[in-house]
Amino acid sequence: MSLLRSNFDVNSISALTIGRLSIYLRCVERLLSLGIETVSSQQLARRFNLNPAQIRKDFAYFGEFGVRGVGYNVKELRSYLREILGLDREHRLVIVGVGNLAMALANYSRFTGESFLIVGMLDADPRKIGMKTPNGLMVEDAGRLLEIVSQRNVEIGVITTPASSAQKICDEMVASGLRTILNFAPVQVKAPESVLVRSVDLRVYLEELAFYLTHGIPES
Amino acid sequence: MSLLRSNFDVNSISALTIGRLSIYLRCVERLLSLGIETVSSQQLARRFNLNPAQIRKDFAYFGEFGVRGVGYNVKELRSYLREILGLDREHRLVIVGVGNLAMALANYSRFTGESFLIVGMLDADPRKIGMKTPNGLMVEDAGRLLEIVSQRNVEIGVITTPASSAQKICDEMVASGLRTILNFAPVQVKAPESVLVRSVDLRVYLEELAFYLTHGIPES
């Protein structure tokens, strides 16, 4: 019998594990859509060039999902992964900085899928305020952040402003009570320890490729 | 006297180090624009919540850039970092899949800055072919990838197609001779070991935030 553990310690689980769970979920959803009912850690591992033991360990933090000699039931696994990742309920998010990236996110169907809902697109530029966005929202004044966050039960703040205003927006997000922030501006923004900030800097990825183009691609 | 080492072994350097060099560079460029001439590993460390020894180690793979008792010369450091990362020459890239994300990248000024130049925006959809993009290019037929890559000396391929066509495009990029690929489609694409693929899956970041919203933000 498989069971989801509820008494794990968040501090003992690495962000790397969480990231992999998210990737496993993507794969499991495809398997499900293909009608595949069972999958082993070895089969999963092959798809990701990972070690099967690592996958089993990643799952083991949260429970015993598998059946020895058989593997994991795909449908069950999907449900466990979604529950672990907190995708079994809706998370509302607000985007500050309505540029092309914000528009891309607004259009990104999975982004606005069952688990995530964009409930605000804000900008400080008066020329943008009032504009209609692809997801049917209207651009609102970034000055109304605090009010919007509390009135609309926003949980996640997304920063897509230029680097120069990112820290200011981050501070305002913290002040408005947001505990998780996704930052796309290419600066290191600072926040209290009680707030989780994840930065995604596209330049870092490109520059990494440039490095390997220059010095050669490492073996294996 | 400081000197850039040229005989380092790429295999002995972790991708984590490369990613940090890219982040240091961002910071160093800001310091330079502020007119600051010298910086110590400790000052840098404070900005990133990193350990100063780690920064010194990251640099040490590539040479001895610092002066004991003083620190690093900002201007020199910038130049070394750019050379290490291969940013002292232009890298041409082609984007396949002209959706909102591609448009955002095309507009992302830093993306098309000195070191990176977008020389093609391709799509398989005939309705998009011929459209003008924000960076002054015309959308071209994805079927012409091979030809475009060789004629325009493209080094980096960027995949911004839906998940369903990402693997096909990746295969074509490999066949056309590209050795480095940046994949934004939310699938794990496979390529030979001689090709470097970096995947950026925005969902992973969001789902990570959802996890911490559900289970609490870890200490420190």
Added chain:
DNA sequence: GCCTGTGAACTCGTTCACAGCC
């Protein structure tokens, strides 16, 4: 037979602590 779950071994990455130099 096959596959999971997990302690033990190992590898890789980070931090410490100090010699060497300004």
Added chain:
DNA sequence: GGCTGTGAACGAGTTCACAGGC
């Protein structure tokens, strides 16, 4: 005094190897 560069110590993360169960 200060700060770099680096071996040594430490810790996090991954892989091995096997007991337990289908």
